Amino acid sequence: MRDLIPVDRNLALELVRVTESAALAASRWIGRGDKNAADGAAVDAMRRAFDTVAISGTVVIGEGEMDEAPMLFIGEKIGSGGPKVDIAVDPLEGTNICATGGPNSIATLAVAEDGGFLHAPDIYMDKIAVGPGLPAGVVDLDASVEENLRELAKAKKSEINDLVVCILGRDRHKDIIKACRAAGARIMLIPDGDVAGVIAVSQPEAGVDLYLGSGGAPEGVLSAAALRCIGGQMQGRLLYEDDSQIARAREMGLTDPHRKLTAEDMAKGDVMFAATGVTSGPMLRGVRRTSAAAYTHSIIMRSKTGTVRYIEAHHNFSLKPRAFVD
Numbered sequence: 137m138r139d140l141i142p143v144d145r146n147l148a149l150e151l152v153r154v155t156e157s158a159a160l161a162a163s164r165w166i167g168r169g170d171k172n173a174a175d176g177a178a179v180d181a182m183r184r185a186f187d188t189v190a191i192s193g194t195v196v197i198g199e200g201e202m203d204e205a206p207m208l209f210i211g212e213k214i215g216s217g218g219p220k221v222d223i224a225v226d227p228l229e230g231t232n233i234c235a236t237g238g239p240n241s242i243a244t245l246a247v248a249e250d251g252g253f254l255h256a257p258d259i260y261m262d263k264i265a266v267g268p269g270l271p272a273g274v275v276d277l278d279a280s281v282e283e284n285l286r287e288l289a290k291a292k293k294s295e296i297n298d299l300v301v302c303i304l305g306r307d308r309h310k311d312i313i314k315a316c317r318a319a320g321a322r323i324m325l326i327p328d329g330d331v332a333g334v335i336a337v338s339q340p341e342a343g344v345d346l347y348l349g350s351g352g353a354p355e356g357v358l359s360a361a362a363l364r365c366i367g368g369q370m371q372g373r374l375l376y377e378d379d380s381q382i383a384r385a386r387e388m389g390l391t392d393p394h395r396k397l398t399a400e401d402m403a404k405g406d407v408m409f410a411a412t413g414v415t416s417g418p419m420l421r422g423v424r425r426t427s428a429a430a431y432t433h434s435i436i437m438r439s440k441t442g443t444v445r446y447i448e449a450h451h452n453f454s455l456k457p458r459a460f461v462d
């Protein structure tokens with residue numbers, strides 16, 4: 137496999153600087169009840185931070201189509217020049233969580249070789265994910281909830297009632313919630329933020345064995361990129377509300393829009409994933425601010441090497457003008 141780019145070590149730090157910038161900007165809005173302001177601040181900061189990253193990036197997963205998003209729209213070219221890469225961004229994943237001061241909102245992005253990411257429209261995707269070290273195909277999007285829980289329990293040499301299933305708390309999930317409980321599994325309902333929810337299956341300290349349910353397709357691609365790096369299995373299938381969405385998916389290059397997609401189908405080749413905590417969760421601590429400094433906690437990982445790095449940064453306002461960290 138060819139290198140993503142020859143200066144990948146520098147790129148890792150540069151990517152963290154980008155997610156830190158978005159998280160710092162969003163952090164000023166934590167708990168203030170204005171999710172649009174929080175999101176806008178994160179988008180603006182992330183877009184500015186990308187200006188100095190030595191890549192020729194194309195936004196594949198972004199803030200929306202060109203006519204609906206002023207910045208980080210699908211197809212936008214970003215970076216100061218360098219290797220051609222695909223970019224997936226979610227400057228503030230969990231806008232509501234941030235606005236209400238809840239757990240697990242993050243600023244996140246992923247980078248792949250040119251053509252590495254699925255071009256997914258901004259629609260829903262059905263998702264299933266488990267952590268590393270399990271037989272391939274142990275769970276399947278097309279199997280019933282009961283069957284998946286039975287096979288997973290067998291593979292983990294545990295009982296179904298030892299298993300915890302993470303699900304977005306939505307009415308549309310009432311049947312899978314009921315089926316999990318009927319089978320004896322325990323459920324962790326999350327209010328928002330299924331990128332962190334999916335990644336939780338690969339983090340023993342999060343205590344999640346299985347992720348189930350539908351959420352955003354762009355978030356699905358970012359989650360797939362993360363699992364490609366940290367290990368685990370994921371499947372997704374795009375969910376369409378009407379024929380125009382199917383037509384849009386075809387236009388974006390999906391020859392079979394109803395296909396079940398693996399993590400590799402969504403994030404191919406050498407992939408890097410970065411995130412900075414905005415509010416705290418099992419993976420990352422949120423931004424902490426004082427009048428003199430801010431503290432951020434980030435993760436950067438790469439599929440080719442499997443290296444997972446956590447980076448804690450202290451941003452000193454007296455040496456680094458607040459303008460650069462706001």
Ligand SMILES: O=P(O)(O)OC[C@H]1O[C@](O)(COP(=O)(O)O)[C@@H](O)[C@@H]1O
Pocket residue numbers: 228229230231232304306327328329330331350351352353355
């Ligand atoms: O709220 P919905 O419509 O169920 O959508 C689910 C999606 O919304 C989120 O919970 C939060 O998305 P935002 O950060 O855009 O608000 C995602 O993590 C998830 O994929």
